[in-house]
Amino acid sequence: MNCHEAMPLLAAYSDGELDPVQSAAIEKHVLGCADCAVRRDELASLRSRIRSEVPYYKAPPALHARVKAALARAPDTLPPARPARDRWHWLTAGALAGSAATVFAWFVGSAILDWQVGTDLVAETVANHARATLGNRLIDIASSDRHTVKPWLSARLDYSPPVQDFSADGLPLAGGRLDYLDGHPVATLVYRYREHTIDVFVRPVTGGKPASSPATATLRGFNVVHATGAGMEWWGVSDVSADVLQSLVARLARGPE
Amino acid sequence: MSARADRTRFEEVVLPQLHAAYNLARWLTRNGHDAEDVVQEACERALKYFDAFRGGDAKAWFLTIVRHACYDWLKRNRPSEIAPGDGSEAIENAADPAMLNPEQAMLRDASSSALAEAIAELPVGYREVLILRELEELPYKDIARVVDIPIGTVMSRLARARALLQRSPLLHAIRDRSAGAER
Numbered sequence: 520m521n522c523h524e525a526m527p528l529l530a531a532y533s534d535g536e537l538d539p540v541q542s543a544a545i546e547k548h549v550l551g552c553a554d555c556a557v558r559r560d561e562l563a564s565l566r567s568r569i570r571s572e573v574p575y576y577k578a579p580p581a582l583h584a585r586v587k588a589a590l591a592r593a594p595d596t597l598p599p600a601r602p603a604r605d606r607w608h609w610l611t612a613g614a615l616a617g618s619a620a621t622v623f624a625w626f627v628g629s630a631i632l633d634w635q636v637g638t639d640l641v642a643e644t645v646a647n648h649a650r651a652t653l654g655n656r657l658i659d660i661a662s663s664d665r666h667t668v669k670p671w672l673s674a675r676l677d678y679s680p681p682v683q684d685f686s687a688d689g690l691p692l693a694g695g696r697l698d699y700l701d702g703h704p705v706a707t708l709v710y711r712y713r714e715h716t717i718d719v720f721v722r723p724v725t726g727g728k729p730a731s732s733p734a735t736a737t738l739r740g741f742n743v744v745h746a747t748g749a750g751m752e753w754w755g756v757s758d759v760s761a762d763v764l765q766s767l768v769a770r771l772a773r774g775p776e
Numbered sequence: 777m778s779a780r781a782d783r784t785r786f787e788e789v790v791l792p793q794l795h796a797a798y799n800l801a802r803w804l805t806r807n808g809h810d811a812e813d814v815v816q817e818a819c820e821r822a823l824k825y826f827d828a829f830r831g832g833d834a835k836a837w838f839l840t841i842v843r844h845a846c847y848d849w850l851k852r853n854r855p856s857e858i859a860p861g862d863g864s865e866a867i868e869n870a871a872d873p874a875m876l877n878p879e880q881a882m883l884r885d886a887s888s889s890a891l892a893e894a895i896a897e898l899p900v901g902y903r904e905v906l907i908l909r910e911l912e913e914l915p916y917k918d919i920a921r922v923v924d925i926p927i928g929t930v931m932s933r934l935a936r937a938r939a940l941l942q943r944s945p946l947l948h949a950i951r952d953r954s955a956g957a958e959r
Contacts, residue, residue, distance in 0.1 A: 530931065530934060530935055530938070531916075531931065534909065534916070534934075535915075536915065536916050561942065562938070565938060565941065565942065566910065568891055569891065569895075569910045569911075570910070572889040572890075572891045572892060573889065573891055573892045573895060573910075573911070574892060575795075575799055575911050576798055576799045576802040576803070576808070576811070577795045577798065577799070578794040578795050578797070578798035578799075578815070579798075579808075579812070581812075582794065582798060582812050582815060582816070583791070583794060585812070585816055586791070586794065586815065586816055586819045587787070587791075589816050589819060589820060590783065590786070590787070590819060590820070590823060650827075650828060659924065670926075671926070674920070674926040674927060674928075675920070675921075675926075699828075699830050702830065
């Protein structure tokens, strides 16, 4: 290792973020390099000064009591779902096509509900989607540029989900979000279709599952489409019609064109 | 789970993090009274979204909410602090204690060390990563999660924060003064 390689790693070394092999390489280099040794000592001295001279502000006892009192007054945690009326206003607005699509999706859904995956995952994707659209955390990284969304997600996950934008077809990528599925962080792509929001959860295929064409279900009024392809498992959830959702998930599962 | 059991579990998860929450809020708002308000608000938010917490690292989860509450507070009360920019001017133009009038100088000396003062002068984007790293001792990946930036950005902001501190006139004034005293 030379200075050029060692210098940028010195901070990570002093923060204990390097693996043992890298740490040993740094230590070996610093022994024979005065410049890097000075830099390392500066970092160490700044740290020890911060630890000894800078206050760690502990919560005053009164705050503890105040928080407990506030929690006792606060309403309970958000209910998992609000009355259906709120979510279906577009339907009551005369969207006959929407209800027809729901009936269609229900048909298809009941026919194919023996997915290789449990229906509890369907429920979880719907709960995730509902929570995200009701709460204020729909999008963590807002961008229609897949070259922005993909690295943002990859940096937070141990896999890199393929990301595509379909603006040209009226399905623009709106951004990405980290969510949880099946107890693990999962990449979530957010698309818009007219007034609707579509969440697509993406995770690597497990257990060598073959590519499968989209299967559809409906839960609490949301359509859910599942497919595998491009090495990933895809779950689309939305209140858009099942055919729009199916075509989106099918295109994603085919992989980049 | 009943609402009551939920509430009990919430207290078990969140209340042990109250010191960390207050410390972060105190450094971001730079004021004890406001930090208390912000932490209380963060607790209420955390309770509301507790069903989104699936176990795992409670500290990083809760500090993420505390940080959001701090930023909302800053937006309302000190919007100029969260304006974009790398903030190097702010720190380099920080007042040299030698230039202050005696009353101001005494206030500074009495309230905190020069180093604490220099950290408080750091732009908020650098201050938060430094506090999370040096005082909370969070690993990079947790800082990335709390601040919602990639790990590479955590590293570059930490490097910048440290460089700004090492160049801060507040520190140099002290160093020069003590060097003078030894002579």
